Amino acid sequence: MRHLISPLDLSVTELADILNLAEDIIRDPAKYSECCHGKKLATLFYEPSTRTRLSFEAAMLNLGGSVLGFSSADSSSASKGESVADTIRVISGYADICAMRHPKEGAPLVASMYSEIPVINAGDGGHNHPTQTLTDLLTIKNLKGRLDHLTIGLCGDLKFGRTVHSLINAMVRYPEISFVLISPDELKLPTYIREGVLDKNQIPYKEVRSLEEVLPELDLLYMTRVQKERFFNEEDYIRLKDTYILDAKKMALAKEDMLVLHPLPRVNEIATEVDSDPRAAYFKQAKYGVYARMALIMTLLGVHVD
Numbered sequence: 001m002r003h004l005i006s007p008l009d010l011s012v013t014e015l016a017d018i019l020n021l022a023e024d025i026i027r028d029p030a031k032y033s034e035c036c037h038g039k040k041l042a043t044l045f046y047e048p049s050t051r052t053r054l055s056f057e058a059a060m061l062n063l064g065g066s067v068l069g070f071s072s073a074d075s076s077s078a079s080k081g082e083s084v085a086d087t088i089r090v091i092s093g094y095a096d097i098c099a100m101r102h103p104k105e106g107a108p109l110v111a112s113m114y115s116e117i118p119v120i121n122a123g124d125g126g127h128n129h130p131t132q133t134l135t136d137l138l139t140i141k142n143l144k145g146r147l148d149h150l151t152i153g154l155c156g157d158l159k160f161g162r163t164v165h166s167l168i169n170a171m172v173r174y175p176e177i178s179f180v181l182i183s184p185d186e187l188k189l190p191t192y193i194r195e196g197v198l199d200k201n202q203i204p205y206k207e208v209r210s211l212e213e214v215l216p217e218l219d220l221l222y223m224t225r226v227q228k229e230r231f232f233n234e235e236d237y238i239r240l241k242d243t244y245i246l247d248a249k250k251m252a253l254a255k256e257d258m259l260v261l262h263p264l265p266r267v268n269e270i271a272t273e274v275d276s277d278p279r280a281a282y283f284k285q286a287k288y289g290v291y292a293r294m295a296l297i298m299t300l301l302g303v304h305v306d
């Protein structure tokens with residue numbers, strides 16, 4: 001039985017297979033519309049979500065399966081003190097696969113140890129978000145035409161942003177990738193990723209404070225929201241939340257084919273005037289999330305369509 005807890009749980013080849021499957025689903029969704037008939041997906045969300053939970057549900061429904069679950073810790077037995085280990089043992093008898101989001105780093109990993117069904121990490125604290133990464137890779141591959149030879153700007157909350165951590169882990173495995181890490185000092189990439197992933201794999205990167213200065217170099221700009229819910233005090237959040245605001249004036253400095261990605265939700269970090277710029281890809285990205293998750297669910301359930 002396979003789980004997806006970290007983006008590294010999938011080899012580059014397996015990842016390529018999932019992306020190819022997602023692309024086939026995009027070309028011919030009708031072919032896949034009944035392939036998970038009779039299968040159930042449980043969504044166990046202990047933290048707020050719009051896109052991730054609903055795109056998982058849409059994915060399973062598009063495959064002809066059904067969904068059950070909860071969308072907040074308050075509405076689950078976690079509020080009575082039940083452990084993740086006990087919850088997943090029970091859910092294993094109700095569903096065939098589950099997606100779990102949890103504020104505690106490592107919770108989906110613990111769940112996978114007690115589970116009898118595949119567990120997908122749908123975001124664990126400030127740690128990882130592997131299905132957002134699948135979404136990001138599918139978006140980049142389709143809109144950029146490649147996953148290699150890219151200068152990737154990561155901007156905003158690189159400390160708590162789990163989407164950034166997972167994306168870095170996944171992208172360092174492709175040739176000629178370099179990163180520009182754009183953040184205030186307080187929100188720099190954690191050492192365990194800077195040293196443990198970038199340095200270890202000898203990936204070129206630089207850390208800068210100014211977005212304007214580096215914009216002309218980038219093939220891809222990945223904007224992020226300052227992760228309010230992970231701050232220890234509100235004052236720091238208020239001071240840092242609007243450090244970067246991408247607007248039309250800044251976009252004028254970027255390459256003509258630079259892609260702007262954002263896992264969403266956006267707060268102030270991208271002005272709405274950027275939405276009509278053809279380089280703004282974040283709403284397309286959200287749509288790719290459904291196809292990426294369809295391909296993942298099929299893969300983990302071992303479902304094939306000829």
Ligand code: NCD
Binds near residue numbers: 123129132224263265
């Ligand atoms: C992200 C997350 O939950 O980490 N959202 C998402 O899943 N698309 C990013 C965020 O909340 O800022």
